Amino acid sequence: MTNPQLSKKSxxxxxxxxxxxxxxxxxxxxxxxxxxxLEMHLLEAEKxxxxxxxxxxxxxxxxxxxxxxxxxxxxxxxxxxxxLIIVGSFTFRVFSDVLKGELAYSVFEIVxxxxxxxxxxxxxxxxxxxxxxxxxxxxxxxxxxxxxMSIPVAVFVAILYFNDRIDSPMIHFGETGTWxxxxxxxxxxxxxTLWAKTSILIVVLLLLVLPEYLLSFTSLQLxxxxxxxxxxxxxxxxxxxxxxxxxxx
Amino acid sequence: MSSTQMLKGIIDGCVLAIIKNKEVYGYExxxxxxAYGFESFxxxxxxxxxxxxxxxxxxxxTFKKSTAGPRxxxxxxxxxxxKELQHFITRWEQLQQSVNQxxxxxxxxx
Numbered sequence: 515m516t517n518p519q520l521s522k523k524s525x526x527x528x529x530x531x532x533x534x535x536x537x538x539x540x541x542x543x544x545x546x547x548x549x550x551x552l553e554m555h556l557l558e559a560e561k562x563x564x565x566x567x568x569x570x571x572x573x574x575x576x577x578x579x580x581x582x583x584x585x586x587x588x589x590x591x592x593x594x595x596x597x598l599i600i601v602g603s604f605t606f607r608v609f610s611d612v613l614k615g616e617l618a619y620s621v622f623e624i625v626x627x628x629x630x631x632x633x634x635x636x637x638x639x640x641x642x643x644x645x646x647x648x649x650x651x652x653x654x655x656x657x658x659x660x661x662x663m664s665i666p667v668a669v670f671v672a673i674l675y676f677n678d679r680i681d682s683p684m685i686h687f688g689e690t691g692t693w694x695x696x697x698x699x700x701x702x703x704x705x706x707t708l709w710a711k712t713s714i715l716i717v718v719l720l721l722l723v724l725p726e727y728l729l730s731f732t733s734l735q736l737x738x739x740x741x742x743x744x745x746x747x748x749x750x751x752x753x754x755x756x757x758x759x760x761x762x763x
Numbered sequence: 764m765s766s767t768q769m770l771k772g773i774i775d776g777c778v779l780a781i782i783k784n785k786e787v788y789g790y791e792x793x794x795x796x797x798a799y800g801f802e803s804f805x806x807x808x809x810x811x812x813x814x815x816x817x818x819x820x821x822x823x824x825t826f827k828k829s830t831a832g833p834r835x836x837x838x839x840x841x842x843x844x845x846k847e848l849q850h851f852i853t854r855w856e857q858l859q860q861s862v863n864q865x866x867x868x869x870x871x872x873x
Binding site for chain 2: 554559577
């Protein structure tokens with residue numbers, strides 16, 4: 515959160531610089547250092563009547579690049595985060611599948627999922643860099659990036675579609691294997707929840723898994739069950755995000 | 764060559780000289796440079812420069828509390844930085860001498 519005394523323009527610049535450096539894989543501590551230092555500088559400059567251009571020059575994009583070039587990449591840190599995203603997203607599948615029986619995945623599905631997660635990460639980072647460098651407003655960014663971010667969703671649907679039609683070896687986890695994977699997934703989710711100090715993962719997971727599972731015990735038609743569970747899932751996530759947003763505000 | 768390009772090589776040495784006199788924080792350094800007449804540069808360029816100097820161990824930084832608000836990052840010169848400043852002074856004096864000679868000859872012969 516930047517200083518409220520800072521002008522909107524400077525505030526937006528600092529936010530974009532933060533996002534740009536983050537998307538370039540720089541160390542968190544160093545990002546915090548330089549944005550804090552620039553915030554103090556901008557604050558003093560504005561008090562003395564200097565425009566932001568006097569500080570960052572006429573091209574904020576060039577200035578962001580200049581700073582980025584002087585900072586080291588946090589390779590091991592980012593490798594850990596990427597691994598967490600790939601494995602973490604798979605745990606969601608694990609919980610929803612285990613309620614239907616022992617786990618079994620095709621090699622195509624696993625490879626497809628890993629490749630799609632990497633595609634997702636690359637697109638998120640490339641989009642962040644694109645938006646931050648050009649200092650695009652939030653609304654414009656959402657409109658521009660929705661089609662881009664739909665690509666991994668389309669790939670996900672394609673993987674599900676082709677998985678039934680392509681002959682690929684199956685990996686059966688068996689009873690012990692299944693419980694081992696579930697236990698590891700639970701540890702990972704709890705660990706990430708504690709580390710990030712947010713309940714979002716657990717709430718989203720419960721909203722994704724429980725409605726479908728509980729509705730399967732009812733005598734409702736399958737289509738109706740799916741529709742209701744989808745409504746509960748997305749309605750619940752929206753409600754949760756709204757509550758979090760209101761609390762933060 | 765534009766004055767900005769010419770400035771880039773020289774400003775490094777001047778920054779080292781200012782820091783040698785007294786440890787400074789970013790805004791203070793920019794103000795001092797401006798007071799010495801370096802007005803055409805964007806103030807923010809001192810930060811990538813200071814980052815590079817820190818990596819090359821020419822300057823070191825410490826955080827200190829300020830009355831104005833959050834902690835400020837103060838820069839001071841290291842031993843390596845002092846040596847680099849001496850090199851810069853020697854290079855600058857040689858360059859200045861050469862340029863002066865060329866200009867004087869140019870004026871005398873015209």
